[in-house]
Amino acid sequence: MNESAIEKMVALNLTSTIRGTLMAAEHMRKDKGGHGGRIINISSIAGLEEFAMVPVYCSTKHAVRAFTSALAMAPDIPLQGVEYAVLCPSPAATDMFLNIDDVKVRHLDTVPPSVRQAVTAPVECITRGFMKLVSLDQMNGAILYASQTEMTFRRMDNVGGVTKGRGVTKEGSICCGRREREEERERDREREK
Numbered sequence: 001m002n003e004s005a006i007e008k009m010v011a012l013n014l015t016s017t018i019r020g021t022l023m024a025a026e027h028m029r030k031d032k033g034g035h036g037g038r039i040i041n042i043s044s045i046a047g048l049e050e051f052a053m054v055p056v057y058c059s060t061k062h063a064v065r066a067f068t069s070a071l072a073m074a075p076d077i078p079l080q081g082v083e084y085a086v087l088c089p090s091p092a093a094t095d096m097f098l099n100i101d102d103v104k105v106r107h108l109d110t111v112p113p114s115v116r117q118a119v120t121a122p123v124e125c126i127t128r129g130f131m132k133l134v135s136l137d138q139m140n141g142a143i144l145y146a147s148q149t150e151m152t153f154r155r156m157d158n159v160g161g162v163t164k165g166r167g168v169t170k171e172g173s174i175c176c177g178r179r180e181r182e183e184e185r186e187r188d189r190e191r192e193k
């Protein structure tokens with residue numbers, strides 16, 4: 001990836017998301033004459049974990065996640081009437097992912113096509129996650145991971161809103177960090193036995 005491609009990716013993935021979010025919030029905020037509402041930004045699994053194959057992409061997606069979560073922590077969220085959440089999809093079968101090549105992605109040869117295919121979710125799995133955020137009673141501060149096999153809240157902080165606390169709900173269960181997720185998977189495995 002050359003330098004201009006790096007600048008373009010940062011501008012497209014991060015700067016435009018920051019500017020777009022702030023601009024939308026200005027229009028939406030109840031305390032500024034708007035009607036309130038929800039802003040859902042799109043990060044990625046690459047905003048939750050690190051991947052050697054896509055370091056620049058990964059850094060922009062971590063930043064989008066952090067930016068959105070930081071906005072959700074504002075003490076004046078109830079006054080704003082605006083909630084902020086972030087969706088973190090797994091790789092999904094869109095033009096972008098289906099057209100990756102060894103210029104856009106490093107070490108692509110280390111991932112067999114069969115593995116790439118296996119981790120690629122149908123787009124519907126991701127839109128389901130999006131709709132979950134739309135339909136929840138409260139979603140401020142949510143970080144929702146969506147893949148073919150999982151829809152997991154990695155965080156659910158209504159920090160400035162009505163409820164407070166961290167949580168991950170996967171089909172009703174609560175969990176908030178790596179350890180809790182591992183414990184939850186262990187319980188799932190036990191149940192499946």
Ligand SMILES: NC(=O)C1=CN([C@@H]2O[C@H](COP(=O)(O)OP(=O)(O)OC[C@H]3O[C@@H](n4cnc5c(N)ncnc54)[C@H](O)[C@@H]3O)[C@@H](O)[C@H]2O)C=CC1
Nearest residue numbers: 012042043044045046088089090091092093094095096097
């Ligand atoms: N497909 C995947 O595996 C994953 C995608 N994502 C994220 O989901 C979001 C959507 O990506 P996909 O639907 O996969 O990609 P896509 O390539 O299918 O769609 C991207 C859309 O962005 C538009 N676009 C590109 N450059 C633009 C620009 N400069 N100004 C305005 N519009 C522009 C394109 O016209 C296209 O409609 C992205 O933020 C991506 O990082 C996150 C995780 C996984």
Ligand SMILES: CCCCC/C=C\C=C\C(=O)C/C=C\C/C=C\CCCC(=O)O
Nearest residue numbers: 044045046051053054057091104111116
């Ligand atoms: C084949 C395995 C790649 C693994 C990367 C892991 C997770 C990636 C998740 C994503 O969000 C999307 C995947 C790839 C995007 C990579 C590069 C984008 C390049 C876009 C472009 O330059 O057009």
